[in-house]
Amino acid sequence: MSITTNFHTHTTYCDGKNTPEEIVRQAIDEGMTRLGFSGHAYTPFDTSYAMNPQTAMRYARDVRGLASRYKDQLQILCGLELDYFSKQDTTAFDYAVGSVHYVFKKLDAAAGEQLTATAPEVVKFADGGCYVPVDETADVLRWAAHTLYDGDIYGLIEDFFREEADVVRTTHCQIIGHFDLITKFQEQTPLFDEHHPRYVAAWRGALKSLLPLGVPFEINTGAISRGYRTTPYPSFEILKAIHDGGGRIVFSSDAHDKSTLRYWFPQAEELAKKAGFRTYVVLGKTGTEEIGL
Ligand SMILES: [Zn+2]
Numbered sequence: 001m002s003i004t005t006n007f008h009t010h011t012t013y014c015d016g017k018n019t020p021e022e023i024v025r026q027a028i029d030e031g032m033t034r035l036g037f038s039g040h041a042y043t044p045f046d047t048s049y050a051m052n053p054q055t056a057m058r059y060a061r062d063v064r065g066l067a068s069r070y071k072d073q074l075q076i077l078c079g080l081e082l083d084y085f086s087k088q089d090t091t092a093f094d095y096a097v098g099s100v101h102y103v104f105k106k107l108d109a110a111a112g113e114q115l116t117a118t119a120p121e122v123v124k125f126a127d128g129g130c131y132v133p134v135d136e137t138a139d140v141l142r143w144a145a146h147t148l149y150d151g152d153i154y155g156l157i158e159d160f161f162r163e164e165a166d167v168v169r170t171t172h173c174q175i176i177g178h179f180d181l182i183t184k185f186q187e188q189t190p191l192f193d194e195h196h197p198r199y200v201a202a203w204r205g206a207l208k209s210l211l212p213l214g215v216p217f218e219i220n221t222g223a224i225s226r227g228y229r230t231t232p233y234p235s236f237e238i239l240k241a242i243h244d245g246g247g248r249i250v251f252s253s254d255a256h257d258k259s260t261l262r263y264w265f266p267q268a269e270e271l272a273k274k275a276g277f278r279t280y281v282v283l284g285k286t287g288t289e290e291i292g293l
């Protein structure tokens with residue numbers, strides 16, 4: 001066992017299956033050294049999966065209590081997974097994972113009204129446009145490309161990576177979450193060509209904005225444990241580009257279940273080495289540290 005840390009963990013306070021304490025006990029049983037909780041922060045237009053600000057305060061109290069009760073066995077951090085569009089005060093938290101889960105498309109009022117009736121239920125109309133969740137189903141992405149982008153899925157992808165490029169500025173995150181989440185369904189239902197020049201230009205553009213900021217990117221294995229993919233986010237090509245551009249990485253399981261706290265980490269470690277990385281980042285109470293691979 002080499003990697004004994006994870007900073008992307010969900011609980012029953014948002015859309016996870018286990019309580020923070022169940023997860024802490026599991027982490028201790030597994031010999032983990034650091035555990036960060038990252039409950040989904042509030043997005044006003046979609047409350048289906050996230051904590052509202054009051055729940056977030058109860059979550060923080062619960063996790064802080066566990067951190068002090070178990071401090072001799074495990075270092076516990078209390079964070080948030082902030083969506084690009086989250087509205088949440090983060091001062092009570094140790095860190096944030098910054099993630100793009102929606103593409104926002106502006107619409108004129110008439111078009112918005114017309115689309116509301118026919119859009120998939122998970123597409124939310126607010127703020128003069130609509131929020132398309134990119135990790136819901138392939139059909140939602142197909143609908144969005146067809147209806148909002150005249151069939152041009154690369155237009156949707158370019159908007160996704162424009163948000164991604166800006167995710168550190170908007171969320172002030174310490175970790176960049178699942179950078180190419182838009183590929184979630186590609187293995188099962190391929191919707192676009194990952195070698196298409198517009199796809200490659202879109203992610204390269206986002207990396208160009210993000211790499212100089214020095215915030216680590218996740219190698220996120222959450223879609224593997226949940227059966228969507230056989231490889232983590234980001235793709236190996238992107239991982240190599242992060243390395244070659246001087247970027248840093250952090251290992252994240254995006255666990256929604258206590259049994260997957262370090263899911264696929266040994267393989268992810270090999271992948272990171274293959275991409276050229278010699279170190280990875282862990283978070284502490286006072287900043288980040290680099291650990292050798
Ligand atoms: Zn996420």
Ligand SMILES: [Zn+2]
Pocket residue numbers: 008010081254
């Ligand atoms: Zn997550």
